[in-house]
Amino acid sequence: MKARNQILKAIILAGGRGLSFAKSRILATRAMIHIEGRPISEHLLEWIGRHLEVDLFVFSCGEGWETIRGHFGGAFHGIPIEYVVEEQPLGTAGALNRSIDVISTRTRGRGNRWRKMRTTKIS
Numbered sequence: 001m002k003a004r005n006q007i008l009k010a011i012i013l014a015g016g017r018g019l020s021f022a023k024s025r026i027l028a029t030r031a032m033i034h035i036e037g038r039p040i041s042e043h044l045l046e047w048i049g050r051h052l053e054v055d056l057f058v059f060s061c062g063e064g065w066e067t068i069r070g071h072f073g074g075a076f077h078g079i080p081i082e083y084v085v086e087e088q089p090l091g092t093a094g095a096l097n098r099s100i101d102v103i104s105t106r107t108r109g110r111g112n113r114w115r116k117m118r119t120t121k122i123s
Contacts, residue, residue: 058081060086082102
């Protein structure tokens with residue numbers, strides 16, 4: 001069941017390189033590790049699309065971001081995708097703040113209000 005009356009932006013934290021998978025010889029960012037033949041991030045975007053009313057996906061990426069962009073391009077099922085690339089790792093808070101800045105720009109200055117919005121647990 002989709003959340004109604006609220007259009008959301010989804011931030012996907014995809015900065016990790018998947019080092020724990022290096023022993024398995026899987027060379028990919030964590031977001032692009034395949035499960036059942038598709039990247040885990042694709043499963044995530046599909047889940048979000050089924051359960052929430054989203055009008056923007058923002059991937060917060062680090063090393064290997066080109067692989068993610070190469071797979072998804074500029075949209076997923078008609079929903080635009082923006083890529084926020086960290087040249088230096090910023091940590092979770094830094095990545096979220098940069099992603100919020102992108103959302104703020106796309107929503108024409110409503111970002112300060114967005115930062116103050118109540119978060120909702122998704123179950």
